[in-house]
Amino acid sequence: MLEVKGLRKEFGQLVAVKDIHFALQPGDIFGYIGPNGAGKTTTLRMLATLLEPTSGTAIVNGIDIVRQPEDARPLIGFMPDFFGLYEGITVWEYLAFFAEAYNIPPRERKQVIENVLELTDLTVKRDTYVETLSRGMQQRLCLAKTLLHDPLLLLLDEPASGLDPRARAELKELLREIGAMGKIVIVSSHILPELSDFCNKIGIIEKGELLLWGDVDDILRQLQPARLLTIRCLDGADKLAEWLRKQPEIVNVQVVNSTVEAQFVGDDEAQAELLRRIILDGHRIATFSETTMNLEDVFLRVTKGEVA
Template sequence: MIEIVGLTKKYGSFYALQDLNLTIEEGTVFGFVGANGAGKSTTFSILATLLQPTAGDAFIDGMSVTKNAHEVRKQIGYMPDFFGVYDQLKANEYLDFYGASYGLTPKEREALIPKLLELVNLEHKRYDYVDLLSRGMKQRLCLARSLIHDPKILILDEPASGLDPRARVEMRDILKELKSMGKTILISSHILPELAEMCDSIGVIDAGKLIAQGSVHEIQAHLQSEKVLKVKLAGPAKEAMAFFENDPLVSKLVEKPEKQSIEFLYRGTEEDQIRLLRQAMERSLPILSFAEEETDLEDVFMAITKGVEVK
């Protein structure tokens, strides 16, 4: 559905994008994550036909964004990170204006607008002025605007930026609903945990380059050469500490007396973990639980973008 081939954008000697290659399948939600200035908005502006690349091309449903811009615009709904609204219009008038801009008849707009407002949970604000809406409501109204011509693809640049936790949950639920309707959604954020629950897969961009791609779990597993294992004990830790310390795959063993547990880094495979636990049980160590601790997603993001090892 979306294919990006060798996409490059250069300003003088500065590369905003460098040879970006990416394929996004139809009906999926793809998250584009990167720090501010990494190249997310540049990529989205090119996909939305608002910016010409220096080199390469991108294809929306088989159409080039550089050669078939007019046709591409019919297939996409674009929500930029910063957008203007017409404050003196009511919510329904705002959507009516954009519906007319897309060539919808008055009868079509009359039937469609209530459905869009219901979809984004704004039907009760239909007759409220836009400038009186909260930031989260304005975000959802702009999402409704991007849907007014029923596009196949949604390109949403930082749609949850500046929203409170409740508004973020509402936005996430709306995106799930849009996915169930068969929309292909490309969404960006500089916060990895924000995208983790919404996306089928993610791509991490840094300094204009795509440096990781896959599901959150795949990226996390690829980065972690060492796993954090936590062992909770029902008795003294001295014997257990000595046992785990002797394993060549264990490092940085730490006792946590207040939690009656020990933690350590482990370089082995899952089969190695099974062997280690079996041997510990054969020694009759007082183990209540033996588990791998999940790495914080923010740590994963920092590891990807800074090239450091996740611990």
């Protein structure tokens, strides 16, 4: 597992990361969310042992990254936002170079490279020169390089930056597969839609401070304890709104553009029962749906728009 304990980084008078704490288990995909300049990259560089914390530490599978950085590094794979790709070499040669750098035994390298090429769907590009690859393929190649030594913890800094919609969708699917392999994945981003489909945990950082972190569903329930029901009635919104205001499970009702929006307190069974009663009372319902908060709503709710 990964346990972050009071991680802090100061650059002179600037506190880039302020004593953050969180813990993740194998299989967790953690969306690390924040505006530019919030401290995301600084956090990842400290976890990757590339930047020494001012105070605090992190424990990866029982190994302290500050006291035992050499022992921690084999467990960590770091993919920076901007990465160098050497020109004049093929995809296979690029991966073979890093496989040797990671001290993968020579007799195992060929199979390891084949495995990461297959996982990242780059097998057909094995003899292609790296500088001729598209941006999306280069991202895949950097991820393949990051996976060569089979790290437990993957740190991905803005991995979808500059990708087209199809490449983003393919990257999401690849990250789901990696999470299913039992690895811990931390994905930093300020583009929320790319995280909402595959992260099971999130953390929101602003001005170096971790405002909240935890399971996505738990956070949504905390911030939106009542369900928001959107109902369109063929008999008119005002009549239905008046009926709903008399129901004990409804805490607030408003009419918006001929549609009723009602805040409902109850589970799925109670929601189904409410719909049944609405229909039995003679209201003709055209649409009945529940609107839930998304990561963008959460981000706007808890942040103030400040940067360090």
